Amino acid sequence: MTDIQGFAIRRNNSCLSDEVGCGKTWDDWxxxxxxxxxxxxxxxxxxxxxxxxxxxxxxxxxDPPKCANNTWNMYNYTGSFCCMSDQTGFMFKGTDWVGCLDPDSPGNASYSALRVISSATSTASATSTAALTSTANTEATTTASASATPGPSSNSSSHTNTGAIAGGVVGGVVGVAAIAALLFFFMRRSRKQQPQTQPQGLGQYPQYGYGGKPLSPPSELDSHPVPAELMSTVGPKHELPGSH
Incomplete structure (x- = not known):
């Protein structure tokens, strides 16, 4: 015995060579x-x-109704029947006859298209969606478990990151201090190299005297700067006689 059970497909002219024929339904169907x-x-x-x-x-x-082959689409008109997935089920107006039209079939004014009840495409899509949902739930559970129970590698990584951050901060502070010291050194050196000028006209004398009064620049002695000669009455000195 076989476990195949479901509604039969409708084919025009004849069944396929590997199928079991149920006989004609109407005309050549x-x-x-x-x-x-x-x-x-x-x-x-x-x-x-x-x-x-x-x-x-x-x-x-x-129960529930289904096609004998899960690759067929199922329709219903006074009874369920199936068509290939690329065909369209129809009913013959005014009768209870049904059939399946190919995509390139010219059709007939007496044919009325029917709505798909169930299809292999929707079933496969539902199965894929369920599989994706199951996978997503599994990944979410794994992620939550890993977050709740961190391993040694997580602690090691945390310590490594903390040490790297601390080292970077210390290095930055030392670098700023070194730059500030160099700037101070060059500014001080530049100030020392500048010549110290004194006010003109004062020379080496201080600008102010006793009591805060300004001193006048040094001048010659009174109006006779040159020492006077001795009086003319004084004659020249003579040497003593040679007897002395």
Whole structure:
């Protein structure tokens, strides 16, 4: 026995070579089931064509409704049926006939398109979303666990960062102090090299005298600066006689 069970697909002209045929539904349309399954509608009269694990009608067991192949899209019009994922299900107006149109089919004015009930694409998308959500939850749990229980490597990294920051601060302070010392040295040296000028006209004499009064510059003695000669009455000296 097989575990395949679900609603049959509709194909125009005939079923595929590896499928189980359920017979014609109307005109050239056939109901088909996957290989390995059974189509009890080909032997007994049932309201709709279903694919079952055995010849027993399994319609009541298909809950929720689904296609016999999970790559098919499912439609419903007076009963569920399936089409290929790139086809569109339709109903023939005024009847209970249904079929599947290819994307490039010209269609027919009597055909009315039906809404997809379930599709392989939406199912796969839901599965992928669930997988992504599960992965995200796992990563969040791992991250929270790692944050709550830091290992030795975290402490080591913290100490290393603190030491690096402290070293950088000390180095910066020392550098600023060295620059300030160099600036002070060059400014002081520049001041020492500047010549010290004295007020003109004073020379080496102080500017102020006793009592804070300014001193006048030195001058010659009274109006006779040159010493006078001795009086003319005084004759020249004579040497003593040689007898002395």
């Amino acid at each position: 056939h109901a088909c089931c996957p290989h390995g399954s059974y189509c009890p509608g080909s032997r007994i009269s049932i309201p709709n064509n279903v694919c079952c694990p055995s010849w027993t009608d399994c319609t009541a067991d298909i």
